[in-house]
Amino acid sequence: MSHPKLASIFNKDEKRVDWHDKALWFVRHKRDMSAHSVKGWEELRNLGHGIKAHMLSNLDNYLIQFEENALKNGVQVHWAANGKEHNQIVHKILKEHNAKKIVKSKSMLTEECHLNPYLEADGMEVIDTDLGERIVQLAKEPPSHIVLPAIHKDRHQVDELFQEHLGTKPCDGDPQYLTGEARKHLREKFIQADAAITGVNFAIADTGGFVVCTNEGNADMGAHLAPVHIACMGVEKIIPKQEHLGVFLRLLARSATGQPITTYSSHFKKPQPGSKMHIVIVDNGRSEQLSRPDFRASLHCIRCGACMNTCPIYRRSGGHSYDATIPGPIGSILSPGKDLTKYSSLPFASTLCGSCSDVCPVKIDIHSQLYKWRQIITKNTPQPFVKKQSMKFMGKLFAKPSQYETVGKIARWSLRNLPKSVINSKPNTWGKARDLPIGPKQSFDDWYKERENNKKSNDQ
Amino acid sequence: MKVGLFIPCYINQLYPQVGKATLELLEKLNVEVVYPSGQTCCGQPMANSGYESESMGTCNNFVENFKGFDYIVTPSGSCAYHVKKHYNIIPQTEDVVNVRNNVYELCDFILNVLKIKNLDASFPYKVGIHKSCHGLRGLRLGSCSEVVGHPYSYIEELLQEVKGVEIMTLQRSDECCGFGGTFAVTEEAVSVKMGKDKIQDHLNSGVEVITATDTSCLMHLEGLVTRNKQPLKILHIAEILNSHL
Ligand code: SF4
Numbered sequence: 027m028s029h030p031k032l033a034s035i036f037n038k039d040e041k042r043v044d045w046h047d048k049a050l051w052f053v054r055h056k057r058d059m060s061a062h063s064v065k066g067w068e069e070l071r072n073l074g075h076g077i078k079a080h081m082l083s084n085l086d087n088y089l090i091q092f093e094e095n096a097l098k099n100g101v102q103v104h105w106a107a108n109g110k111e112h113n114q115i116v117h118k119i120l121k122e123h124n125a126k127k128i129v130k131s132k133s134m135l136t137e138e139c140h141l142n143p144y145l146e147a148d149g150m151e152v153i154d155t156d157l158g159e160r161i162v163q164l165a166k167e168p169p170s171h172i173v174l175p176a177i178h179k180d181r182h183q184v185d186e187l188f189q190e191h192l193g194t195k196p197c198d199g200d201p202q203y204l205t206g207e208a209r210k211h212l213r214e215k216f217i218q219a220d221a222a223i224t225g226v227n228f229a230i231a232d233t234g235g236f237v238v239c240t241n242e243g244n245a246d247m248g249a250h251l252a253p254v255h256i257a258c259m260g261v262e263k264i265i266p267k268q269e270h271l272g273v274f275l276r277l278l279a280r281s282a283t284g285q286p287i288t289t290y291s292s293h294f295k296k297p298q299p300g301s302k303m304h305i306v307i308v309d310n311g312r313s314e315q316l317s318r319p320d321f322r323a324s325l326h327c328i329r330c331g332a333c334m335n336t337c338p339i340y341r342r343s344g345g346h347s348y349d350a351t352i353p354g355p356i357g358s359i360l361s362p363g364k365d366l367t368k369y370s371s372l373p374f375a376s377t378l379c380g381s382c383s384d385v386c387p388v389k390i391d392i393h394s395q396l397y398k399w400r401q402i403i404t405k406n407t408p409q410p411f412v413k414k415q416s417m418k419f420m421g422k423l424f425a426k427p428s429q430y431e432t433v434g435k436i437a438r439w440s441l442r443n444l445p446k447s448v449i450n451s452k453p454n455t456w457g458k459a460r461d462l463p464i465g466p467k468q469s470f471d472d473w474y475k476e477r478e479n480n481k482k483s484n485d486q
Numbered sequence: 487m488k489v490g491l492f493i494p495c496y497i498n499q500l501y502p503q504v505g506k507a508t509l510e511l512l513e514k515l516n517v518e519v520v521y522p523s524g525q526t527c528c529g530q531p532m533a534n535s536g537y538e539s540e541s542m543g544t545c546n547n548f549v550e551n552f553k554g555f556d557y558i559v560t561p562s563g564s565c566a567y568h569v570k571k572h573y574n575i576i577p578q579t580e581d582v583v584n585v586r587n588n589v590y591e592l593c594d595f596i597l598n599v600l601k602i603k604n605l606d607a608s609f610p611y612k613v614g615i616h617k618s619c620h621g622l623r624g625l626r627l628g629s630c631s632e633v634v635g636h637p638y639s640y641i642e643e644l645l646q647e648v649k650g651v652e653i654m655t656l657q658r659s660d661e662c663c664g665f666g667g668t669f670a671v672t673e674e675a676v677s678v679k680m681g682k683d684k685i686q687d688h689l690n691s692g693v694e695v696i697t698a699t700d701t702s703c704l705m706h707l708e709g710l711v712t713r714n715k716q717p718l719k720i721l722h723i724a725e726i727l728n729s730h731l
Pocket of ligand 1: 330386388
């Protein structure tokens with residue numbers, strides 16, 4: 027379904043829209059306070075942008091350097107061209123270790139590759155250990171936000187879910203009780219796990235190490251308890267140097283939730299004695315996006331979610347309305363690169379207000395890219411006949427002043443003289459909830475001409 | 487200094503009073519203003535809908551009408567922004583480059599080119615400013631809440647000088663109103679909800695009159711205010727700056 031359709035369904039429950047909007051605005055506000063308290067915040071953003079741009083221009087070299095160093099550290103490195111290969115590699119590693127029970131910490135990449143169903147099909151149990159992720163997993167839904175995956179659910183819905191799946195007592199949505207129960211449930215899973223899968227926030231070329239950021243410590247818990255740790259990363263997660271972490275960790279935590287630092291920034295470098303560590307490096311469309319000059323900066327993204335929190339449309343349409351792994355503004359410039367037709371409504375799900383670009387810690391020109399995708403979409407995907415024709419008509423109309431004048435007159439006359447019931451009737455989507463202005467008798471044009479004529483006759 | 491006045495298509499047809507106020511204001515400031523009669527639109531409605539290629543004739547017509555002026559002034563941040571940012575689709579002749587460089591939103595022009603702050607206006611009302619996004623984040627007519635830096639706002643600087651005006655503080659100082667051109671129709675549900683929330687913010691802040699540098703946003707908000715019979719008046723900033731009440 028297209029974004030407008032899903033968004034209008036979400037908007038049927040206005041109260042829900044209100045709390046969704048307020049919850050995310052609260053996060054955006056926290057981000058503001060935190061960013062505004064950092065001297066040189068804008069310089070940090072420039073640096074973040076610059077480092078990422080440099081990395082993308084030298085991606086091949088940095089990837090090779092990263093692999094070399096990781097191998098030296100005793101980590102096994104795998105390369106996957108697409109989601110399918112990624113899943114096969116992970117599956118193979120798990121098989122080799124005879125792993126049946128797997129704990130996973132939040133990773134949008136494994137979401138993107140649909141890893142869970144792939145492993146589950148072979149009888150493996152995959153438990154998402156981030157609380158929000160676990161909630162949506164129990165609800166059999168995809169995450170609706172990249173940092174706050176269950177932000178679309180209120181605590182009463184969580185209460186019901188936990189009763190059903192974890193056997194908790196009804197608690198009127200008491201968050202403390204619910205998180206306590208979730209912790210008990212997850213601890214058990216951690217202890218039983220045969221393998222742990224994590225994402226990667228930053229992979230450091232000059233050390234071969236990588237960093238995973240979580241607020242719940244679930245990545246550490248998984249990786250340290252299980253005998254095998256598989257870390258999955260997109261190629262764009264590389265940063266050249268260890269010292270660059272100082273830029274990105276500061277940007278990421280503040281942009282994501284307004285925290286000065288993420289609770290756990292876990293640095294991994296080599297396997298513990300007796301255990302194994304694997305890194306799977308995935309392309310899955312990224313080098314194709316890199317080949318598009320207008321859209322390559324979309325690969326700067328550090329997945330902080332700030333563009334979602336600030337987006338007035340996202341806040342009022344919900345993450346699921348984007349029907350894509352990565353929703354919101356950044357998703358709307360990434361997804362069309364994967365499937366132009368399927369995601370053709372996403373670049374239009376924006377007023378081009380530009381708030382996303384201004385909030386983005388790595389300065390991705392998101393709204394300009396939305397505009398550029400629009401131009402490509404109208405040329406390359408089927409468009410409604412009426413839209414196409416009316417745009418052509420307008421193009422001609424505005425190119426020739428004389429026709430424009432006549433049409434303007436007719437429009438003003440109609441607004442003045444037709445009854446409201448006709449003006450606001452069905453085909454006029456504008457008029458469903460809004461009045462149209464009352465058409466004035468005289469356009470500015472007419473008034474100006476009259477004035478000039480009067481001036482002339484006065485002069486004579 | 488020769489100034490060409492650009493009156494956007496929807497102001498020309500639906501809100502001529504905004505055009506009049508703009509012209510009168512500029513004339514009062516002793517600016518030599520000409521309104522070229524062949525002007526139509528800046529091309530934005532087509533371009534933002536993904537039909538940039540259909541708007542080339544419109545862009546050329548715009549340049550044809552406004553080449554040769556020292557400045558082009560318009561009561562629309564959105565249109566000025568469009569000319570500046572998106573007229574890269576036609577060949578960059580000297581005329582096109584000049585037009586793109588010299589197009590100004592009204593408040594920006596008064597404050598930063600004419601360097602006038604006090605326009606001798608009076609307007610004894612509680613005013614809420616809607617900071618239209620293309621003016622704010624496109625033309626940088628003010629600082630926006632996302633970016634860290636020195637806070638400023640051209641429209642506010644001018645309004646502060648108007649006798650009797652009380653500028654009210656909003657909860658969300660610069661969130662989009664939800665107009666967005668064809669977005670208002672294609673994403674009707676979200677657009678309307680955004681507008682409603684925006685209006686509520688003004689109402690909660692005790693605003694009597696909402697103003698902005700863009701009539702397009704105001705048309706959307708006015709449509710909701712009228713339909714829902716809310717106690718708010720909607721005026722373009724030119725109308726307030728041109729008032730003696
Ligand atoms: S595009 Fe920017 S703001 Fe959005 S998630 Fe990525 S880094 Fe964060």
